[in-house]
Amino acid sequence: MSRQNFAPQIPYGTRDFLPRDARRKREVETTIAGLFARWGYDEVVTPTFEYLDALTTGVGGDIQHNMFKFLDKNNRILALRPDMTAPIARVAATRLTQEEWPLRLFYLTNVFRYEQAQAGRQCEFYQAGVELMGSPGAGADAEIIALAAEAMLDAGLKQFQISLGQVEFINGIMDEYELGATERQQLKTCMVSRDLVGLSEMVAASRLCAASQQLLRDIPVLHGKREILKQAYTRVNNTVSRRALDNLSEIYCLLESYGVSEYVNFDLGLIRDFDYYTGMVFEGYTPGLGFPVCGGGRYDRMLAFFGMDCPATGFALGIERLLLAMERQGLKTVGDSRGIYVAWREGMLNAAIAAAGALRSQGHMVELALHAQSAAEAEAFRQRKRFARLIYCE
Amino acid sequence: MTSSDMNYLTIALPKGKLFAPAAGLLAQAGYTAAGLKEDSRKLVLVNEESKTKFIITKTSDLPTYVEYGAADIGIIGKDVLLEENKDVYELLDLKFGLCRMMMAVPAGLRREKLTDYTHMRVATKYPHTAEQFFYSAGMQMEIIKLNGSIELAPIVGLAEVIVDLVETGRTLKENNLVEIAQIHSSTARFIANRVSYKMKFARINALVERLKTLIESEKLQ
Numbered sequence: 001m002s003r004q005n006f007a008p009q010i011p012y013g014t015r016d017f018l019p020r021d022a023r024r025k026r027e028v029e030t031t032i033a034g035l036f037a038r039w040g041y042d043e044v045v046t047p048t049f050e051y052l053d054a055l056t057t058g059v060g061g062d063i064q065h066n067m068f069k070f071l072d073k074n075n076r077i078l079a080l081r082p083d084m085t086a087p088i089a090r091v092a093a094t095r096l097t098q099e100e101w102p103l104r105l106f107y108l109t110n111v112f113r114y115e116q117a118q119a120g121r122q123c124e125f126y127q128a129g130v131e132l133m134g135s136p137g138a139g140a141d142a143e144i145i146a147l148a149a150e151a152m153l154d155a156g157l158k159q160f161q162i163s164l165g166q167v168e169f170i171n172g173i174m175d176e177y178e179l180g181a182t183e184r185q186q187l188k189t190c191m192v193s194r195d196l197v198g199l200s201e202m203v204a205a206s207r208l209c210a211a212s213q214q215l216l217r218d219i220p221v222l223h224g225k226r227e228i229l230k231q232a233y234t235r236v237n238n239t240v241s242r243r244a245l246d247n248l249s250e251i252y253c254l255l256e257s258y259g260v261s262e263y264v265n266f267d268l269g270l271i272r273d274f275d276y277y278t279g280m281v282f283e284g285y286t287p288g289l290g291f292p293v294c295g296g297g298r299y300d301r302m303l304a305f306f307g308m309d310c311p312a313t314g315f316a317l318g319i320e321r322l323l324l325a326m327e328r329q330g331l332k333t334v335g336d337s338r339g340i341y342v343a344w345r346e347g348m349l350n351a352a353i354a355a356a357g358a359l360r361s362q363g364h365m366v367e368l369a370l371h372a373q374s375a376a377e378a379e380a381f382r383q384r385k386r387f388a389r390l391i392y393c394e
Numbered sequence: 395m396t397s398s399d400m401n402y403l404t405i406a407l408p409k410g411k412l413f414a415p416a417a418g419l420l421a422q423a424g425y426t427a428a429g430l431k432e433d434s435r436k437l438v439l440v441n442e443e444s445k446t447k448f449i450i451t452k453t454s455d456l457p458t459y460v461e462y463g464a465a466d467i468g469i470i471g472k473d474v475l476l477e478e479n480k481d482v483y484e485l486l487d488l489k490f491g492l493c494r495m496m497m498a499v500p501a502g503l504r505r506e507k508l509t510d511y512t513h514m515r516v517a518t519k520y521p522h523t524a525e526q527f528f529y530s531a532g533m534q535m536e537i538i539k540l541n542g543s544i545e546l547a548p549i550v551g552l553a554e555v556i557v558d559l560v561e562t563g564r565t566l567k568e569n570n571l572v573e574i575a576q577i578h579s580s581t582a583r584f585i586a587n588r589v590s591y592k593m594k595f596a597r598i599n600a601l602v603e604r605l606k607t608l609i610e611s612e613k614l615q
Contacts, residue, residue: 119462119463159400161592194481194482196483196484197472197485220483221599223592223595267592287399288463290462290463290588290590291463291589
């Protein structure tokens with residue numbers, strides 16, 4: 001049997017991280033975990049699989065179709081987590097109620113979605129993220145956005161942009177125009193599927209006045225810096241939308257203090273895939289990657305589904321997407337360089353072990369030869385495996 | 395080079411019927427490149443002056459190029475968007491390339507009601523569109539995916555029903571096929587990658603506005 005026929009396959013949507021990729025991944029994860037810890041966030045680890053009900057609580061229906069599901073012995077439905085927001089909400093609302101709130105939690109783990117694999121996203125992919133629970137204020141939202149920007153900077157990205165929106169802006173407009181349930185659903189479907197032609201057709205067929213129609217058409221292009229908020233303010237006549245704009249303005253002010261406002265653009269048509277958002281939402285983009293590298297927002301109603309009515313905000317960042325973007329932008333992460341190779345002449349293994357030990361205790365990465373080599377052989381091997389240095393014990 | 399270079403705008407154009415009107419419209423809007431022809435041997439055409447790149451792709455692949463951001467924007471038929479179901483911004487209806495997605499059968503097989511065709515075999519280049527249509531009509535069908543010459547299938551007994559794109563209806567008539575139902579009508583659309591639309595917003599939005607004006611003025615003539 002040829003080797004090709006024998007090679008076992010791995011399932012669609014999974015991947016192996018070979019040493020070079022695994023090393024880059026570990027480095028980025030270590031950097032980001034360190035950053036989260038410096039901002040006062042504590043790590044939590046939750047089960048890879050849970051009861052389906054717990055994972056879909058407060059999340060909305062659609063994600064269910066994209067979950068890997070199976071049965072336990074008693075035929076209860078289990079599923080692999082598609083996202084970490086619901087598990088962390090569950091942990092916070094059921095296990096950490098006695099803690100001093102607000103809570104700052106982070107995670108760095110794999111999640112699973114049964115869907116068409118995309119650039120930098122297989123069915124199993126890795127996410128780093130934070131959740132800040134217990135504060136309804138713009139301060140918490142600004143901290144989350146600033147932390148997302150710092151995470152991208154710390155990881156090594158130089159060029160990126162954060163688009164910032166507010167779901168209440170659109171909700172306020174739909175209330176103001178007294179749209180019925182069907183119209184709301186149509187409007188939302190068009191916006192979620194980014195179908196601006198469909199949106200325009202739907203609006204033209206409605207009974208709304210010309211100015212209202214124009215505003216609904218313009219929502220996706222309300223995109224820019226501060227002037228966009230002013231412009232939007234004059235075009236709406238309801239307190240919900242105006243409060244949403246004030247909220248964005250307040251967050252932006254704080255982002256100026258954090259020193260990251262240069263990366264932030266307002267985008268009042270920003271729609272996220274998850275239904276659970278109730279306030280500001282944002283996405284991070286970087287050149288060369290056709291998908292967002294991170295995203296998040298405020299979700300004030302989810303914890304109530306777990307029995308604790310409490311506001312929350314957070315974001316997640318795709319590790320593979322980050323690595324892919326950095327590779328495409330030609331940004332080298334460390335990790336390609338190897339350390340020291342310690343080789344030895346016949347009978348010198350004991351000395352070599354001692355030498356390797358001494359170097360390791362100084363923090364060097366050391367690989368010890370497993371059999372005796374001549375100095376020439378050792379040097380050739382060092383070059384082939386790209387060690388920075390050779391120590392030869394003779 | 396990928397579209398990671400922020401200074402360039404990469405435009406994808408489809409081979410086939412939409413190419414000429416799409417390239418023509420973009421040229422009117424000031425976006426063109428030397429040697430931009432459908433049968434161009436070069437894979438990427440660059441206009442250094444206007445910082446624009448053009449790629450020419452197979453029709454059904456175009457949404458994929460845009461979804462992944464390999465092209466920032468593109469022009470493609472709504473029929474392809476409905477079939478491929480990719481996550482891209484659909485920014486503008488360009489009004490040209492009008493055609494209809496039809497269900498048709500040989501004249502001899504014509505039945506009274508749509509549901510009388512249940513369980514027949516359907517030959518199509520658009521299996522997803524066909525499946526959606528029959529599903530919403532409450533019909534179970536056997537779908538056979540073909541890559542072209544769909545009209546041949548009922549003649550040789552590969553299928554009873556076809557679902558295909560119809561422009562004038564002449565091909566159907568020539569092959570003695572009759573239209574049973576229109577699934578949707580389609581025109582060319584201007585699409586954008588979801589990240590490019592945000593990161594190159596000013597440039598893309600200006601182009602959308604320019605195209606809107608051009609389409610309006612054409613309508614008046």
